[in-house]
Amino acid sequence: MLTRRHMLAAGAVALAAPALAQTAAWPNGPIRIIVPFPPGGSTDALSRLLQPRLSAEFGVPVVVENRTGASGSLGTAATARAAPDGNTWVLVFDTHAVNPALIPNMGFDTERDLTPVLLFGTAPMVLTAHRTRPYRSVADVLAAARARPESVTFGTIGNGSLAHLTMALFEKATGVKLVHVPYRGGGPLAVAAAAGEVDLPIATRPAIGPHIDSGALLPLAQTGATRSATMPDTPTLAESGAPEIDARAFWGFLGPARLPEPVARRMEAALRSALAVPELRDRVAGLGIDLDPQGGAYFTRFLSSQIATWGRVVRENNIRPD
Template identity: 75%
Template sequence: MVLRRHLLAATSLLAAPLPLRAQSAWPNGPIRIVVPFPPGGSTDAMARLLQPRLTQELGVPVVVENRGGASGALGTAQVARAAPDGNTWLIVFDTHAVNPALIPSIGFDTQRDLTSLLLFGTAPMVLTAHRTRPYRSLAQVVEAAKARPETVTYGTIGNGSLAHLTMELAQRAGGFRLVHVPYRGGGPLATAAVAGEVDLPIATRPAIGVHIDSGALLPLAQTGATRSPSMPDIPTLAEAGIPGIDARAFWGFLGPAGLPAPIKERMEAAIRKTLDIPEVRQRVIGLGIDLDPQGEAVFAPFVARQMEIWGRVVRENNIRPD
């Protein structure tokens, strides 16, 4: 009788629809975390911090796969087209919310084709001046730019990046004009910044924080509405004289649309447990991220708001990708 019950249960499971069978067996691994950028950036660092702990927590191999290109859109498209079986996930940066407006042929719907599982946290960008430049405040930059329009340069990680869009807003609000110098990612920008190739590098602390700490770059303002806990001594744009801007980079964990609730719940719980480990938590904060994990109920509308805000800036300024 016991054997018969086991056989009936097994037969019922095999006869069940594939999604039900997949979630009953999950995690069955290996699990992929797609990083839609080359190795070395903050999304890659986040993935590799999570990888060993998730492997241990879920009991299956977790691998990190770098799929760079198109400001993260190529790797994201791969996950958007993946089966919702819990074996393919994605870590994104703020370009995730800009790309739909910047790349019309992106090939997927950011809101419909993906599950915004967990927002790790945010971080303002920091507008800095190279130590060889005369600027010690944003007011001095604005004064110089108004006296000599389009002669002062600022550098970002790329055309259409959040830093680029933020500076477009700041220039419009402050009535001054700078020259934009886009680089192809955080690594090239950091190298150019410390070499003094541009007057005003702007990026998140994960990208240029080491050069701020060394004194090579002097922080002038941060782009959040309030001061970041990781940078309490740096004024906001509003405090420096340009109000109305709240521009924060963000990092998040996503999967394909249609994921079964049990899979979403278990993965989110595993990530939150990992982030609660003091060593992991400190390393994430050390990246310059204001860690504040928020689930799908917060993350999904957050992405929608970011898409609306930055999509408008892209359209109004006719910005095109590099």
């Protein structure tokens, strides 16, 4: 005779069977990583570094798809609306935490409709000056901006980006008024920065690092609360007259909501395995990312905090999308 314990155990197995079957069959086709920005930026570079490792791990093609627009929200929306079958993922940047306040009608809920899988790491942004400009310190910038308000320009990866919000805090803290020039992603900004289109490009080192290394851009300050080990000689904005600014970009990997937990865990393990390869890890670190992989639970809490913090800055400064 079947006991009640046997019946409960059989029921649990029956309920788990579909998820287990789906996990066992996954991946059952090409895996797509959506990059919600144009080629040439840090999200694109990181995705393409991971691509061959993931393909070898899973034994299926891994396709990187650049789906741009609306500060990264269009590509992210495609993932949020995808079937939770483990075949569609997105690699996001810090705009992911700003968009809920900046774009209220995205068509998906950032926290409800996606599954955080792995936070790769963070990095401060770098406020730079093109070598043809006279600025060699933040003090030089402040002096020029106070002498001629709205004469100094700064360039970012887009309106409402973390760099834009950070400079809004900088203006409020120092009392100066600058002119914002938004570009459509890290690639376009990097090209414009090297050409000297704006006075002060501000972005992560992954986006503009090569132009810092070449001498085309001169680093004036970094935006973290403390100096990054990758830029120990560059002062922070807080050290340069703008106290209490702590702004760090981040890179993270997400899938759709209702993703089977075993699939999410297997993808997280594959990503960690790829990042553990010394050659790949060195290349990622070479992008300027301070690698510190954190799993889904941590990433979920991190995103909630970032969304609350930068949403408040958007509202207080009445920032609107392009």
